[in-house]
Amino acid sequence: MGRASDGSLHARVLPGEEIELKDDGGVRIVTPSPDRVAPPCRHFKSCGGCAMQHASDEFVSGWKAGILSYALSAQGLGTAIDRIETSPPETRRRAKLTGRRTKKGAFVGFHAARSDDVIAIPECRILSPELRARFPGFEVLARLAATRTTDAELYVTETESGADVLITSPRELDRELRETLPAIASQHGIARITWNGEPVATLAPPIVRLSGFPVEPPPAAFLQATGHAEAVLATEVERIVTGASRVVDLFSGCGTFSLPLARGAVVHAVEGDERLLSALDRAWRGATGLKTITTETRDLFRRPLLPDELRAFDAAVIDPPRAGAEAQIAELAIGGPGVIAMVSCNPVTFARDARTLVNAGYEMGKPLLVDQFRWSAHLEIGCGFTR
Known part of the structure; x- marks a missing residue:
């Protein structure tokens, strides 16, 4: 956002730029920011799919890091961000x-x-x-x-x-x-x-293919938006739970994390959509060299896994939708395993759920930020918690 001489804010104007308002409501850039670049797509001015093509990659990365930092600071969490991984253009699948x-x-x-x-x-x-x-x-x-x-x-x-x-x-x-x-x-x-x-x-x-494993997902199934983001997040999750022999994958989808984790651990995948679990089960049965993956269809918003169930696992992976996983996080805070890998697409609910875990004695690692929705306000977060 930039500011006109009357103090009003305008989209697609960068901080520090001087602008003039046109009679039709548009703006003319009088003094451009050093971070202003030519939008790479000819549809940018009219299409609402992208919001930040007029800004340099460095500016956008800093802006997205600021979004996460602000959400964390609102919860009293001041941890530094590990790094930002940005998916290349033209990779949205x-x-x-x-x-x-x-x-x-x-x-x-x-x-x-x-x-x-x-x-x-x-x-x-x-x-x-x-x-x-x-x-x-x-x-x-x-x-x-x-x-x-x-x-x-x-x-x-x-x-x-x-x-x-x-x-x-x-x-x-x-x-x-x-x-x-x-x-x-x-x-x-x-x-x-x-x-x-x-x-x-x-x-x-x-x-x-999820981490190289062929999967036939149901129509419009959730997948990470780019293969690049999927690979980065899967690698980060594997790093966080290294050494665990039994892992529970909460909101597992059709196996983004369950399949690669099964190379070294027994995995229990829990998901509310039976179609996704069926796709995961077929993929596991058709693969070689994997340890056991069991599946459970369960609404984790209404029936989260309880502490006596969670005690069976060395580590947990949780990748909830944008609303977060308040009910399941509360049970993890009470009796979760010593290691939790959390993946989130919403900085606000991520910070809320992270605060709950930290209050319960977990130590929060440095979040990894993945920008797979280039030139938009959306971002993905991967972070480890230990106690």
Whole structure:
């Protein structure tokens, strides 16, 4: 944010810059910051997918470190940040795209900032080249899925077999679609199409490798947004729990941490979505050289593991959604193992949960910050706790 001469704040203006307000509400940079750079994407001015392409990488890294430091300081935690790992451009392997009908056809893109407008993004600098290459197919699907008054949403994931696409549409799945969609998938290199939750066309199992292990996740399954971030976080988690022989993986998903950890430890994976655990179990059974992975379907918000259950493990890994894991953290604070590796995508709930563990006697390590959502305010955190 930058400040105009009247003291008001303006987005996409950097600290210390002098600006002039235009009659149309825009701004003109009078004195640019040394951290100002030319945005690398031609869609930046209109697309709401990125907020900070006008700032240098060094500035963005410092800004994100400041976001985490502020959240920690609000909880009285002043630990230094270990380092920041930033995913390269054009490595985003999953995204939620909006499909919009037009008079001539349809297009897919991201929403403009704070707007219902949808911006086509054929040259997006965050999505992988593989996903961008599938845009013609996504546009064909959008033309079928959207109406003239209602957009469709396409949850797309890059896999080894082609794109995996989950569509949410106001249009019901009818006989015509059932006959048409497999041909579209074949023509446009789409491995699987799921329409309003129902798989319609699967030309090949959509395989994603987690630490080298092939996994077939369910449609729109949670994965780290970039393979780079996944590798960095998995390595950090393995480092934190080194030496543990029995590990519990809480909010395990389909095995981001369970699979690599099973190379050296027996792992118990706990997750609320049975589909994710089924994918993890299939991957484990098809792998070689791994120790046992057991799975348990359990709502950890309503039924967290209790201290008498946690005592069976030498270490815990916890990777909750943005809301954090207040109930499960409370039980870990009472009777958790001596080592906890926490991964979080929300600095505020991470700091809250870290405060609970520190109050219970855990020592907090230096957080690792992973920037896999380049040019946005989002960040990922990995941190160890010991007692």
